[in-house]
Amino acid sequence: MRLSFALVLICGPAFAADCPPPPxxxxxxxxxxxxxxxxxxxxxxxxxxxxxxxxxLRAPDAAAQEVLNRGMRKRDVFDFVGALADFDRLVAYCGDYAEGYNQRAYIHFLREDYDNALIDLDIALELQPxxxxxxxxxxxxxxxxxxxxxxxxxxxxxxxxxxxxxxxxxxxxxxxxxxxxxxx
Incomplete structure (x- = not known):
């Protein structure tokens, strides 16, 4: 009971369940x-x-789609810190969704953090060659x-x-x- 309450506090109600596998x-x-x-x-x-x-860009569920879209909106206005936080949240929730890693890699790339970009791109391509x-x-x-x-x-x-x-x-x-x- 405490664990599910903690998940709701940390992740919010939309992330209280597991992300479905991507199609x-x-x-x-x-x-x-x-x-x-x-x-x-x-x-x-x-x-x-x-x-x-x-x-x-089709996320596995509505909660993931909301976070993906929000992160991309932040990226588009150069809020890289906020976008990175959203994409971190997305990959934590939907660890099998390649686009979460691809978007996070793009933020790393824009911040000239090429080593971390490469790590995320390798994961994205492992998930979706x-x-x-x-x-x-x-x-x-x-x-x-x-x-x-x-x-x-x-x-x-x-x-x-x-x-x-x-x-x-x-x-x-x-x-x-x-x-x-x-x-x-």
Whole structure:
């Protein structure tokens, strides 16, 4: 009895129960990847990228969705401390929800805490290997850590899944993750 009362005090009434497991979104993402790879122009590719985000941003329940949305609103107004607290709360509640870790990683990245960003991105990708935004974020984080060959390899995977990523420009000749040396 004391434990459940303590959970309500610490987490609030919305977090008194366990978070349900996130649904399997593999088939949905695979279909979006196929459409993305077949897209004929930037507008169509961006629309599919946005659909991918809609999939990743669906939290397992209403309580988790509320915390995710609140954290993202705080992030959008540069309240990184508040956003980080919300994403900490989200991953504590929904430890199997990849987007909680991805959003927390983004806050770490924005704060130039690349080591912690990489830890969260690795967890996000372990939970949801098809999370293209986490793949791209991991590439950017590795790049900031000076781990260029790993960053290039990671970004190539992300761009293979979604060729319309803005980060793909980093793979161009002369760009930070572009080809090394002259091709024959």
């Amino acid at each position: 399997d979104i593999t088939a949905e993402l695979t279909q979006l990847f196929e459409k993305s790879q077949a897209a004929s122009d930037f507008r169509q590719g961006q629309a599919l990228s946005n659909e991918m985000w809609e999939v990743w 098809l999370h293209v935004a986490a793949q791209a974020g991991r590439a950017l984080t590795l790049m900031r850590l000076g781990r260029i060959p790993e960053a290039r390899a990671q970004l190539l995977v992300a761009v293979e899944n979604n060729p319309w990523l803005s980060e793909a420009a980093l793979l161009a000749k002369g760009a930070p993750l572009g080809p090394v040396g002259d091709d024959i």
